Amino acid sequence: VSGTTYGVLGFDSSETAFRENTFSANAVSVYLDGFDTTEFTGNTFDQNGRGIWQISSPHSTITGNTFTGDGLTILGGTPDDFASHTISSDNLVNGKPILYYHDGSNLDLNGADAGEVIVANYAGVHLSGLDIADTDSPIQVAYSSDVHVSENRIHSNWDSIYVYSVSGSVDQNSVLDVTYGIIVEASSSVQVFGNHVSSVRSGVDVFNSASVDVTLNIIDDATPGDTNPRIRGGLIAELSHDVQFTYNVVTSHLYGVAVTNSDLITLMNNTIVQSTQYGIRLFGSADIVVRYNNLIDNAVQAFQQDVTNVAWNGTYPGAGNFWSDHTTPDTCSGPSQDLCPDPDGIVDVAYSIDNGGVDAYPLAQPSDMGFFPPAAEFSVTPAAARPGDSFSFDASASTDPVGPDSELRYRWDWESDGVFDTDWADASSATHEYDTAGTYTVTLQVQNFRGAIDERRHTVLVDAQPPITTAFLTGTLGGAGWYVSPVLVSFDVTDDLAGVAGTHYRLDGGPSQDYSGAFLVADDGPHTVEFYSVDRAGNVETAQFVEFKLDATAPISTAMLTGILQKGGWYRGSVTVSLAASDLASGVASTWYRIDGSSWQLYGGSFVVPGRGTHVIEFYSVDVAGNIETVRSSVFTIKGGGR
Numbered sequence: 001v002s003g004t005t006y007g008v009l010g011f012d013s014s015e016t017a018f019r020e021n022t023f024s025a026n027a028v029s030v031y032l033d034g035f036d037t038t039e040f041t042g043n044t045f046d047q048n049g050r051g052i053w054q055i056s057s058p059h060s061t062i063t064g065n066t067f068t069g070d071g072l073t074i075l076g077g078t079p080d081d082f083a084s085h086t087i088s089s090d091n092l093v094n095g096k097p098i099l100y101y102h103d104g105s106n107l108d109l110n111g112a113d114a115g116e117v118i119v120a121n122y123a124g125v126h127l128s129g130l131d132i133a134d135t136d137s138p139i140q141v142a143y144s145s146d147v148h149v150s151e152n153r154i155h156s157n158w159d160s161i162y163v164y165s166v167s168g169s170v171d172q173n174s175v176l177d178v179t180y181g182i183i184v185e186a187s188s189s190v191q192v193f194g195n196h197v198s199s200v201r202s203g204v205d206v207f208n209s210a211s212v213d214v215t216l217n218i219i220d221d222a223t224p225g226d227t228n229p230r231i232r233g234g235l236i237a238e239l240s241h242d243v244q245f246t247y248n249v250v251t252s253h254l255y256g257v258a259v260t261n262s263d264l265i266t267l268m269n270n271t272i273v274q275s276t277q278y279g280i281r282l283f284g285s286a287d288i289v290v291r292y293n294n295l296i297d298n299a300v301q302a303f304q305q306d307v308t309n310v311a312w313n314g315t316y317p318g319a320g321n322f323w324s325d326h327t328t329p330d331t332c333s334g335p336s337q338d339l340c341p342d343p344d345g346i347v348d349v350a351y352s353i354d355n356g357g358v359d360a361y362p363l364a365q366p367s368d369m370g371f372f373p374p375a376a377e378f379s380v381t382p383a384a385a386r387p388g389d390s391f392s393f394d395a396s397a398s399t400d401p402v403g404p405d406s407e408l409r410y411r412w413d414w415e416s417d418g419v420f421d422t423d424w425a426d427a428s429s430a431t432h433e434y435d436t437a438g439t440y441t442v443t444l445q446v447q448n449f450r451g452a453i454d455e456r457r458h459t460v461l462v463d464a465q466p467p468i469t470t471a472f473l474t475g476t477l478g479g480a481g482w483y484v485s486p487v488l489v490s491f492d493v494t495d496d497l498a499g500v501a502g503t504h505y506r507l508d509g510g511p512s513q514d515y516s517g518a519f520l521v522a523d524d525g526p527h528t529v530e531f532y533s534v535d536r537a538g539n540v541e542t543a544q545f546v547e548f549k550l551d552a553t554a555p556i557s558t559a560m561l562t563g564i565l566q567k568g569g570w571y572r573g574s575v576t577v578s579l580a581a582s583d584l585a586s587g588v589a590s591t592w593y594r595i596d597g598s599s600w601q602l603y604g605g606s607f608v609v610p611g612r613g614t615h616v617i618e619f620y621s622v623d624v625a626g627n628i629e630t631v632r633s634s635v636f637t638i639k640g641g642g643r
Contacts, residue, residue, distance in 0.1 A: 006031050007048075018043055023051070029070070032057050045070050050136050050158060058084040067093040071116050071135035073159070074142075077186075082120035082142035082164070091115075093135045111419030119144055125168070128152060131418030141166055153418050154178065160197070163187055171195065172453060181219065184209050192217065194451030196373070203234040203250060210241040216451040218373060220251040233258035233281075234272070237265055245270055255281045256298060263287045269367060271296065278303045282310060290359075292367040296324040303354040312351075312359040319346055320359035322366045326351045330364040374400040374408055376446040376456040384461035384498035384536040387435050391460055393442065395428040398456075400448045409447045416441040416457060437464040437497065463498035463537035471531060471546040474518075482549045482586045482625035489529055489546075490518035498537035505531040524551050524585040551585035551625035559617055559634040562606075570637040577634070578606040579619050586624035593619040612638050 001007035007026040010016070012034040019039070023029035024046040031050075032038060035057035043065045045051035051070035054060065058080040062072065071093045074082055087100035093115025101107050102120040109117065111129035116137060119125050122144040130152040132138035137159040141147050147168030154160045155176040163170065167189040170182055174196050181197040184190050185207045192214045197203045203219030206212045219234040234250030235257045237243045244266040250256040256272030256279045259265050263286045271294040272279040279298030282288060286308040295301040301323055304310060313320030316335040326347060333344035343364075351359040378395035385391055395410050409424045414432050422430065424447065434440060440460050447453045470492045478484035493500045503515035507529055521527055526549045532541040563575035581588045591603040596616055609615050614637045620629040 001026060001029065008032075010035060014038075017041070022046070023048055028053055030054075035060075037061075040065055053136075056081050060084075061086045062091055062098075063088045065091045067091070067115070067135065069094070069134050070158075071137060072098060072118070073137040074118060074140060075164075076142075079121050079143045082118075082140075087118065094133070111417075116140070119147075122147075126150075129419045130154075133157065137162060140164075144168075149173065151420070159183070163190065166190065169193070172447075172451060174453070174455070181205065183207065184212055187212070191215070194447075194453065196453060201232050202236055203253065204248075205233070205236040206238070206240050206243050207236070208239045209243070212237075212240065212243045213246075214244065214248065215246045217248045218452060219248065219253070234275075235270070236260075237262045237285075240265075244268075249273070250275070252276070255279075256295075257281070259283070259285050259288065261285060265289070268292050270294070271366075273297060275299060282307045291318070291320060292363075293321045294324075294366045295321060296366075300354055301325065302357065304357045305355050307357075310357060312353060312357055313361040316361060317344065317346075319361045319363050320351070322363040323351050323359070326362055327364055373452040373454045374398060374446045374448045376444050376454040378444045378456060378458065380442070380458050380460055382536065382538075384463055384538075385434075386537050386539060387437055387462055387464050388433055389538065390431050390433050393430045393432070393444070395444055395446065398428065398444075398446045398454075407448065411445050411447075413443040413445075414440065416443045420445070434460075434462040437462050439497070461498045461537065463495070463535055463539060465496065466539035466541040467493050467495035467500050467533040467535045469493045469503060469531055469533045469541060469544060471529065471544070473546065473548055475550075478551070478586075478626035479589075480586065480624050482551045484550075484552055484625050484627055486520050486522040486552060487527075487548055487550055488518050488520055491515055491531060491533075493533045495533075495535045498535040498539070501534045501536045501538075503531065503533040505529055521550065522552070524553055525549070549586065549625075551583070551623060551627060553583075553585065554627040554629040555581050555583035555588050555621040555623045557581040557591055557619055557621040557629055557632055559619060559632070561634065561636055563638075566639070570639045572640050573638070574608050574610040575615070575636055575638060576606050576608050577617055579603050581621035581629075583621070583623040583627075586627075589622050589624045589626075591619060591621040593617060609636075609638070612640065 002024045005027045007023045007029040010032045014036040017039040020042045022044045027049040029048045029051050031053045033055040038060045040062045045067045047069040051067050052072045054074050056076040083102040089097040091098040096115035098116045099114045100118045105123040108126045117139050119141045125144050125147040127149045128151045133156045138154045138157050139161045142164040144166050147166045149170045151172050153174045157178045159180045160175040160178045162183045165186045169191040172194040176198045181203045183205045188210045190212045192204050193216045196218045198220050204214050232254035234253040235245050238260045240262045242264045247269045249271045251273040254277050256275040258281045261284045265288045267290045269292045273296045275298040278300050279295045280302040282304040284306045288310045290312050329348050330343045332340040332348045333342040337348040345364050347362045347364050351362040377397040381392045411420045411424050412422045413420045444456045472490045475483040475487040476485035504512050506512050529546050532543040534540050558580050560578040561575050563571040579591050581591045592600045593603050594600045617634045618631050620631045622628050
């Protein structure tokens with residue numbers, strides 16, 4: 001079944017089985033209301049808006065199903081609707097098991113690998129360190145007491161955290177990029193505090209509940225959606241009694257706070273910013289206190305309809321709320337604001353609420369903003385290391401814009417797997433070692449004194465292998481392996497993980513030098529370059545050697561004349577010519593000569609030049625490297641004594 005609104009839509013049936021079916025790209029694959037004894041076995045659900053959505057349908061058997069990008073949602077109004085099922089862990093959501101617990105006590109799940117968690121009829125529940133993404137209902141807890149859902153990361157889901165008929169707390173969770181935020185339904189004595197809920201239609205939704213305290217939460221970046229206030233409010237109370245919303249920050253929702261058909265509601269010290277319709281909307285409710293809130297740049301700051309006993313301010317000098325569109329004048333004081341000049345921090349003119357309400361003592365300045373989060377920051381030294389070496393982490397640069405930095409607390413997740421490896425601590429520094437090479441992402445969370453949390457991540461590299469250096473020689477190669485020009489030496493270095501920190505070399509046993517680029521060797525003779533590299537993790541390469549021979553200088557030849565030398569500088573009789581050559585590097589390979597412009601001959605030993613006249617002996621030598629000497633000459637004259 002693919003591409004429909006409802007793949008299966010059913011009501012009030014029993015003993016129904018769904019086996020080996022495939023549902024994909026439906027808005028809702030299977031919607032059942034009022035079923036009993038239903039079986040789901042071996043079905044595949046792929047990228048549906050919702051996979052299985054089951055309401056008031058007890059005694060289901062759910063085994064061996066596969067969910068990708070969707071999941072299982074269970075709703076109802078009796079314990080059996082939640083606790084009477086058989087749901088096995090071979091149901092997989094994005095490859096992770098659905099964990100189902102019912103009729104028990106003292107459940108503690110910390111960092112479990114789960115695609116969804118469903119708990120029903122339990123006494124004592126602690127769910128923490130879970131990282132659940134891309135499903136329908138990540139955490140569902142029903143008909144349970146002493147419930148604590150804390151420090152989980154819930155992201156990219158339809159719902160996030162749903163509690164029904166419970167007591168306990170939902171605290172310090174990161175709920176990101178979901179459709180619905182935290183929902184508290186049919187519950188009492190619940191605290192919802194210190195959560196960050198982002199990109200949602202609803203932030204914290206209290207429905208049909210009593211004695212609920214919602215405090216110190218950040219709710220921001222709502223996604224576009226329906227205009228019904230119950231699904232588009234940052235803070236919602238509907239059909240509820242005795243609900244307190246305090247020290248929360250809500251930005252960019254349709255309604256910042258929506259109170260509907262409820263009573264005994266407290267709204268204090270909240271900051272409500274840029275709501276697209278109403279900052280505060282009160283409808284059909286009674287006994288409401290609205291004080292010390294900051295209403296900033298909302299389309300309509302506040303609206304009330306069909307309400308009774310709403311206090312928008314206290315008795316003077318108790319004040320009302322800060323309204324960003326009503327901040328002056330403040331020149332007087334007193335219950336009637338007629339003692340002048342005597343400013344008291346209260347705007348002299350009352351603020352009118354849409355549809356009949358009045359804040360008699362509006363604040364001239366915002367009240368304690370309270371819950372802007374800290375700014376987490378940390379550095380790592382070194383950025384790369386070897387297995388077993390210690391990394392030092394310093395988060396002292398973290399700050400709190402609304403409180404003392406000294407009261408910040410810190411905790412670390414060394415692998416960013418959603419399970420924090422350290423408890424909250426006052427120390428801003430820590431050390432850690434990794435035993436295995438690899439790339440690790442480290443997560444720091446910083447919490448301020450009001451429970452607000454910010455997060456920062458950095459990557460560290462653990463490298464067990466040294467770099468590899470290759471030497472290259474560039475020059476003109478002559479004979480017998482000799483270079484006949486200066487040689488340019490360069491290195492190419494690779495390191496698969498940490499990266500190269502530096503390369504070092506030594507020429508002919510001289511001092512070690514840092515390599516910064518190709519260098520030229522111009523001296524004749526044999527040379528040895530020793531070299532090695534070090535990576536940023538501290539791995540040192542075993543030294544390597546490259547040897548080469550350089551002879552860029554031609555040999556030098558000389559001629560020696562032997563004969564009867566006369567006073568006039570001429571010779572009488574024949575002259576014996578001897579040639580000698582030297583080369584300091586590669587050595588002399590051959591010497592050549594010619595007499596009086598004749599053909600060149602290989603010199604093999606001294607030779608005699610007879611005959612009268614002036615003679616020119618030309619000669620040159622070639623060394624082993626192939627350098628050719630410039631032709632030299634010796635001129636002499638023979639007179640008499642020969643022909």
